[in-house]
Amino acid sequence: MTIPEKTLQAQIHELTLSRCSFAIYRLPWTDEPILVMQQEGEAQTLQQLTELNGKKGFVLAPFQVTPQHPIVLIRPDIVAKEWPAIGTALKDLPQFPAADNTCPSEPVQTETTLKERYEAAFDRFITPLKEKKFQKLVLSRHYTTDLKEDFRPLDTFIQACNSYPRMMISLCHTPQTGTWIGSTPEIILSGQEEQWHTVALAGTMPMQGDVMPTEWSQKNQEEQAYVGDYIRKTIKKFGSKLTEKGPYTARAGQLVHLKTDFHFMLKETGHLGDILHELHPTPAVCGLPKEQAYEFITANEGGDRCYYSGIIGWLDPTGHTSLYVNLRCMHITGHQATLYAGGGILASSTADTEWEETQQKMNTMRNILSLN
Ligand SMILES: C=C(O[C@@H]1C=C(C(=O)O)C=C[C@H]1O)C(=O)O
Incomplete structure (x- = not known):
């Protein structure tokens, strides 16, 4: 990806310190950064994915909606593609008020503490799996690291674009969510x-x-089959002419996953929110049975997933929609970043292997931070 002018890096950095709502994203196998920005006011907040029916804009939805973590929808007052057009679009912006600086620094935990905490959570998860109360549970964790003095969100976004051509890269900021960077x-x-x-x-x-x-x-x-069965069943409620390809091995940075593609037809696109409400959270990030797994995770994981494992991307019922699960992501708070990762646990899982998997997933973001 071409490097934008230095002034753009500084401008975007400034915007992440303000109450402006915007996202810059790049779709897989493209080289085109796209800016979506709300020119006035703050992003709309919603309490349910069904409220997205008929709406258009850039979406950031949490794993679990709470008063602190609403679904946000950035109104696309400005949509610009490629750095020169993005630079022009940002020239005559109104002044946005400064963001609240309500993020006290987190103490940076040692790896031993983090692993002990993970192992304790793993024990809480494996017991009901062995008792066959669940078929699958996704256990996630987060950790906070200090950022370099000269950290610039746009630099990191560009590093991610260059390192991960297969992934959807995003940098999203709203007053309600703070700044998120991810590569899903x-x-x-x-x-x-x-x-x-x-x-x-x-x-x-x-x-x-x-x-x-x-x-x-x-x-x-x-x-993976659990996820496939769930998606198949859910899509059949809404779509027709469902076709399937896979499972096959698909690369994602330094990892590979098993993937099945589902293609289907929708007669009308006014109810995309209903489909998202039914799909999210899939057993790729939650578990089975879904409702009980969701309750169990929110009560027992021991952390707040915030917008990790939620939904991120562009929604447009009259144009093209590209919505992703917000994975391999981090939340930027002042001079720190909190990185998130998880993995599916079955009764046969072991803590060491699963811990290692979360390390590898976190490396997706860690590697580009150290390139900065
Ligand atoms: C939960 C994450 O990833 C999900 C879980 C996976 C797994 O359990 O193997 C693989 C891909 C994603 O669907 C994550 O990246 O944090």
């Missing part, structure tokens, strides 16, 4: 007119140098 491999809903697409993505292995490993363990195949 997982579509939740994309398409236009009658043609729509979603995926079942689960199961994880590291790349072997430049070689994609393709021998999947039974555990990985099983956890």
Whole structure:
């Protein structure tokens, strides 16, 4: 990706310190940054995904909606593509008030503390799995790290674009959500007119140098099949002419996942919010049975997922929609970043392997931070 002018880096940095609402994103296999910005006021907040029916804009939805973490919708007063047009669009902006500086620095935890905490949560999760109360539960964690003095969000966004051509890269900021940067491999809903697409993505292995490993363990195949079954069942309620490709091995940075593509037709696009409400959270980030797993996770995970494992992207019922699960992401708070990652746990899982998997997933963001 071409590097924008230095003034743009500084301008975007300033905007992340204000009450402006905007997103810059880049779709997989494209080289085109897209800016969506609200020129006045703050992003709309919603309490339910169904409220997105008929709406257009850039969406950031949390894993769990709470008064602190509403769904936000950035009104696309400005949409600009490519750095020169983005630079021009940002020239005559009104002055936005400064953001509240309500993020006290978090103490940076040692790896030992983080691992002990993860192991305790793993124990809470594995017990009901072994008792067959759940088939699958996704356990996630987060950790906070200090950023370099000269950290610039746009630099990190560009590093992610250059490092991860297959992923959807985003930098999103609203007063309600703060600043999020991510690099996600997982579509939740994309398409236009009658043609729509979603995926079942689960199961994880590291790349072997430049070689994609393709021998999947039974555990990985099983956890992906749960996601596939759930997506198939959900999509059948809304769409017709469902076709499926996979599971096949798909690369995501230095990892590979098992992926099934689902293509289907929608007669009308006025109810995309209903589909999202039914799909989210899929067993790729939550568990089965869904409602009980959701309750269990929010009560027992021991952290707040905020916008990690929620939904991020562009929604347009009359044009093209590209919505993703917000994974491999981080929340920027002042001079710190909080990175998030999780993984599917089955009764056969072991804590060490699952911990290692979250480390590898967090490396997606960690690697580009150290390139800064
Ligand atoms: C939960 C995450 O990723 C999801 C979980 C996966 C797994 O359990 O193997 C794989 C891909 C994603 O669907 C994450 O990146 O944090």
